[in-house]
Amino acid sequence: MKGFKFLLTLAALVLFLAACGSEDGGASEEEAGTGEGSGGQTYTVGIDTTYPPFEFEDSNGNYKGIDVDLIKAIAENQGFEVKLEPMDFGGIIPALQAGQLDVAIAGMSITDERKEIVDFSEPYFEAGLTLVAQKDNSEIEALEDLEGKTVVVKSGTTGAQFAQDNQDEYGYEITVLEDSPSMFQEVSNGNADVLIEDYPVIAYAIAESNLDLKIVGDRLNGDNYGIAVLKGENADLLDKINAGLEELKDSGEYDEILNTYISE
Incomplete structure (x- = not known):
């Protein structure tokens, strides 16, 4: 009888340890999933x-x-x-x-x-915004040269907001695109006269990709x-x-x- 009770006690202990091990494993997986495992x-x-x-x-x-x-x-x-x-x-x-x-x-x-x-x-x-034109464009040097021209900007940016805020004063048309490479292509192809982009971004793009573009005039602001x-x-x-x-x-x-x- 004592041997039977001992076996029951041993079985219960094994089940208890297995349950604890199972809980520890679940916690480790959760920590790994949330990033908490690395602190x-x-x-x-x-x-x-x-x-x-x-x-x-x-x-x-x-x-x-x-x-x-x-x-x-x-x-x-x-x-x-x-x-x-x-x-x-x-x-x-x-x-x-x-x-x-x-x-x-x-x-x-x-x-x-x-x-x-x-x-x-x-x-x-x-950063700061700047005007960008085709490399061989000699007509545009500042905002005052944009009357009747087309300005391309990227949706949701401060460049787009700047263009909208100053459109009536300088008399240009605005084209809105979704990304910077599309803007660069639009001006390179002659479909737009200038684009407005953050200075460090366009300076990097021109240097790295040898774009047929140039920065014109002074920075438009100091973002x-x-x-x-x-x-x-x-x-x-x-x-x-x-x-x-x-x-x-x-x-x-x-x-x-x-x-x-x-x-x-």
């Missing part, structure tokens, strides 16, 4: 991969650029993970509003209009880029982003990232 939460980050040198996809399908390297470095510094989600620039803020993204880093200029919808980090890059989260949400995450950005600047890693893609 922090995973956040989904919206990027626009048609925007070199800030974001682009290389020949091996890897996402690269200033913004990509910067958000990864901030995440590593602050102990969280990121999942990059490429999309058209015009869809990034709506995706934040819909809860599909936690963060946006896409060469996004800090504007009062956008501040009504998102909270920005401290500025991480000073600053910021990293965005939905307004009133993710305040703790925004604090981490700002803290990480400051530490990267202090350590020199921020300059190293910029120098990888932009030479002075």
Whole structure:
């Protein structure tokens, strides 16, 4: 009888240990899925991969650029993970509003209009808009030369807003496209007279791709880029982003990232 009781006790102990092991395994899988297994939460980050040198996809399908390297470095510094989600620039803020993204880093200029919808980090890059024409165009040097001309811009950008705000004063037509390469092609083909683009982006594109384009005149403004989260949400995450950005600047890693893609 004692032997029978011993066997029952032994069987119960085995079942108990198996149940504990099963629970531990489930917890490990959950941590791996959320990124907590490596010490922090995973956040989904919206990027626009048609925007070199800030974001682009290389020949091996890897996402690269200033913004990509910067958000990864901030995440590593602050102990969280990121999942990059490429999309058209015009869809990034709506995706934040819909809860599909936690963060946006896409060469996004800090504007009062956008501040009504998102909270920005401290500025991480000073850009500025510029006019771009065909290389052999000798007629256009400034906004005053655009009367009766066609200006192409990218949807949802500060360049598009600038063009709309100044259209009546300078008397040009506006064509809106969805990405930067399409804008470059539109001017190169002669379908539009000029485009409006962020200075570092077009300077990089002309240098790297040997485009038949040139920058004309002075910069039109002095935009600053910021990293965005939905307004009133993710305040703790925004604090981490700002803290990480400051530490990267202090350590020199921020300059190293910029120098990888932009030479002075």
